[in-house]
Amino acid sequence: MPPYDPSAFPPFAVTVDLVVLTVRKHALCALVVRRGEAPFQERWALPGGFVRPDEDLSAAAARELAEETGLCAHSPEAPVTDNGAHLEQLATYGDPDRDPRMRVVSVAHLALAPDLPAPRAGGDARHARWSPVEELLGMTAGGRRTEPQAEPLAFDHGTILGDGVERARSKIEYSSLATAFCPPEFTVGELRRVYEAVWGVVLDPRNFHRKVTGTPGFLVPTGGTTTRQGGRPAQLFRAGGATLLNPPMLRPEV
Template identity: 55%
Template sequence: MVVLTVREHALQVLVVERAKPPFFGRLALPGGFLEDGENLDEAAQRELAEETGLAAEQVHVRQFRGYGGPDRDPRGRVVSVAYVALMPDLPIPTAGGDARAARWEPVAGLLEDPAVLAFDHHRILSDAVEHARDMLSHTTLATTFCPPEFTVTQLREVYETVWGTELDPSNFHRKVTRADGFLVPAGAKAASDGGRRANLYRAGTATQLYPALLREHHSKPGARQEP
């Protein structure tokens, strides 16, 4: 399970500290083995709840890739099916199962050193982040990182954080408010500290973006880029 959120102005991922060998004490992505009678989705939801205390209905969960290298697990041949989950910021999760601690970690720091995460989880995390970036271009899933009602500025900050790039505010506002079914006016304005109050929006019914939002390739000032 690659659980991603925008937290403290950074893209962060949920990691657990392994309580059992192999890789005792190392950070890892939450996950586990299938139990008798389970399908893949049921196992993913169970592992998420057992190791983090998060329920599946709190997040948007999507299967995105399988991993079957013969030497990826020292215990023997293991094939893993990876899921990516997108969610707004939540409190620190509760560890359980094979994990003795669970916490949020900035993605950029984890991807700088392939040795930080156990197994081949560095590759899985890297693939999941790229998958999430692509999804934000072609789907409306960016709203999943936002609260139920949000401003266009908050939505733009999600794109800038996940993509690691700076977007033109006016162009972004025009594109997302004109995209059919992307945003729905909430009929209210955000609280203000004295400046102009921004309109609030909710996620619309659309699931795909036409046309897609182009992902910029220049870096946001001060942002670290993952390898």
């Protein structure tokens, strides 16, 4: 058998792209950065970058998240910190023509975080901002067309973003992932507004309260209350130990 010759194969690179979602002003928003270098210079894109030779994929995704946004990532098993984000692998994208520089395969990751201040730009990103996903995708949660932003996202990031949004919308039906959008202690009303923002619906407050407090392991009372939403003191909860919800929180038809 002839020896392995690396030059016999065309070179290609591996990148990580990040779909970072949060709920701001009752709207599901994604983090986008304005590219400072070619290709697609000055276009908005998802944060991300090339995987270093000594990195595994999850480490590269966590590094890019911190470098370009200032956010810290944690594993699904670890508790959410005040400046933390849930991070999981989303999908792999390898169309030969997705990057004009060379053959680039991207392993996209989905990050979910509580409402955070304006992110800081870094790396090759000149600016970073939170933008409503309906504006970026030109599509509501119910599938209705809206006016997208003036210019589509760079590369195939519009497709990646759409896949990440749908992953988040479907996972909060059967998992406790919606609590990743909340601070460590939250009210049922704040959790309901997360569901409403991610799904793009209006939910009945009493019915929602009955469902989430009656789902075993979903929420744990902290014993405290808050008036930060105005009105009477509301009971505070934290995420319980359940990762799968039984029964699930089914998404209403829109």
